[in-house]
Amino acid sequence: MSPFFFWFFSAMMLVFGAAVIINRNPIASALSLVVSFVGLAALFMTLDAFFIGIIQVLVYAGAVMVLFLFIIMLLDLRAEERRKINLVAFGGGLAVALVFFGQLYLVIGQLRQAKQPFPPLALPRVDDVRSVGLLLFGNYNLPFQIIAVLILVATIGVIVLSKRELR
Amino acid sequence: MITLGDYLFVSGLLFTIGFAGVLLRRNIIIIFMSLELMLNAANLSLVAFSRFRVDSLGMPDYHAQVFVFFIITVAAAEVAVGLAVIVALYRARRTIHVEDINTLKF
Numbered sequence A: 001m002s003p004f005f006f007w008f009f010s011a012m013m014l015v016f017g018a019a020v021i022i023n024r025n026p027i028a029s030a031l032s033l034v035v036s037f038v039g040l041a042a043l044f045m046t047l048d049a050f051f052i053g054i055i056q057v058l059v060y061a062g063a064v065m066v067l068f069l070f071i072i073m074l075l076d077l078r079a080e081e082r083r084k085i086n087l088v089a090f091g092g093g094l095a096v097a098l099v100f101f102g103q104l105y106l107v108i109g110q111l112r113q114a115k116q117p118f119p120p121l122a123l124p125r126v127d128d129v130r131s132v133g134l135l136l137f138g139n140y141n142l143p144f145q146i147i148a149v150l151i152l153v154a155t156i157g158v159i160v161l162s163k164r165e166l167r
Numbered sequence B: 001m002i003t004l005g006d007y008l009f010v011s012g013l014l015f016t017i018g019f020a021g022v023l024l025r026r027n028i029i030i031i032f033m034s035l036e037l038m039l040n041a042a043n044l045s046l047v048a049f050s051r052f053r054v055d056s057l058g059m060p061d062y063h064a065q066v067f068v069f070f071i072i073t074v075a076a077a078e079v080a081v082g083l084a085v086i087v088a089l090y091r092a093r094r095t096i097h098v099e100d101i102n103t104l105k106f
Helices: A002-020 A026-048 A050-075 A087-110 A128-137 A141-161 B005-024 B029-050 B062-093
Strands: none
Touching: A002 A026, A002 A087, A002 B005, A002 B029, A026 A050, A026 B005, A026 B029, A050 B005, A050 B029, A050 B062, A087 B005, A128 A141, A128 B062, A141 B062, B005 B029
């Protein structure tokens, strides 16, 4: 993996991730989120996880983002008007987030393995779809089927929630 | 040379952005997007660990990638249900600002 690609896609992911929470217009936020996820998918591919990168693009940039934009359209949201910011709450929230990041930074700094480069792979190309599939349908067969039931429950829940009047 | 620590650092930064979004924003849809950012930061560190743990055959540890697959699936279901809840909330209250939804506030 080349350092240039790593830093380029990391910067893309982080800048557009920050744009998600800075933008006042929800549509701009949603579109920044797409770009951020595409950068993340590229980072997955620098880690030789091509299958995960592709489903990241399909599920997030494809399905989840359409859902977000659809809801924004349905609720007819505009850019929010400026409200008075509660400065104590704002400063407190920012401080909590920064302290959290500081702690994380210290923990990563103490991790011995964090300074080692990634070990090389045996083959230049990995067939990760096959390996993930074998694990998914072998070792993780029961969780896989439970996930299927979970999605069914989510589907039914969404239909019930979107009914006009609940009975 | 890119190390495991660099990926963990970027992942932590993305998680912090999402965390700050949840704490600072008052628009419930933006809070929801920030939740997605945090889930994806966790995915990035899992995939980095997967690539770091190369077994004796020279293959990455695919257990972590299966876990990421499950996280993505659950996140997709969560987005669908959460957005339906937001729509139901908007119908009842005509607002998506969390400061206007304070019935349970002490």
